Amino acid sequence: MPESSPETHVIDFRAAEQLLAVRDPRGAIRLLDSVIAAHPENTAARLLRARSFFLAAQLRSAELEFQIVLEREPDNAFAHFALGRTLERANRPEEALRHFRLAAALEPRPEFIEAARFARDTGNGDHAPDRPAGDPE
Numbered sequence: 791m792p793e794s795s796p797e798t799h800v801i802d803f804r805a806a807e808q809l810l811a812v813r814d815p816r817g818a819i820r821l822l823d824s825v826i827a828a829h830p831e832n833t834a835a836r837l838l839r840a841r842s843f844f845l846a847a848q849l850r851s852a853e854l855e856f857q858i859v860l861e862r863e864p865d866n867a868f869a870h871f872a873l874g875r876t877l878e879r880a881n882r883p884e885e886a887l888r889h890f891r892l893a894a895a896l897e898p899r900p901e902f903i904e905a906a907r908f909a910r911d912t913g914n915g916d917h918a919p920d921r922p923a924g925d926p927e
Contacts, residue, residue: 799825803835810838815845833862837869844872849880867897874905 802825806818822839829835840855856873859866874889890906893899 794824794828799828803838806835806838806842810842810845813845815842818842819846819848833859837866840869841872844876844879849876852876853880865896867893867899867902870896871902871905 802821806821806825809815809818809821819839819842822835822842825835826832826839836855837859840852840859843849843852843855853873853876856869856876859869860873863869870889871893874886874893877883877886877889887906890902893902894906
């Protein structure tokens with residue numbers, strides 16, 4: 791196996807982005823594991839791995855990664871939104887609502903506001919018929 795270097799980690803990160811784009815989250819996770827092992831402080835890699843875990847339906851792992859990102863970047867609106875989607879998918883709507891509200895307050899993007907309103911209106915975390923499930927993006 792070739793030696794790891796900063797260059798190979800960048801290549802692995804970019805390849806993981808591409809794998810996630812073509813809906814291969816498990817492949818992305820495999821690449822990101824070595825990147826994060828070498829650079830545990832890399833928040834971008836952790837966020838990408840959290841998204842990969844979410845798409846692979848590994849909700850507990852996704853939740854833990856999103857929480858690490860939020861410990862480092864408590865003002866990351868996307869991480870709050872994605873953690874909210876993860877908790878919603880895990881049937882924990884009350885916890886999800888908190889993160890949807892934080893995301894909407896930090897960055898009033900339409901999808902963040904809609905998620906905060908929807909979760910508040912129904913209180914059960916179910917998806918609206920016209921709202922796609924899946925990737926938190």
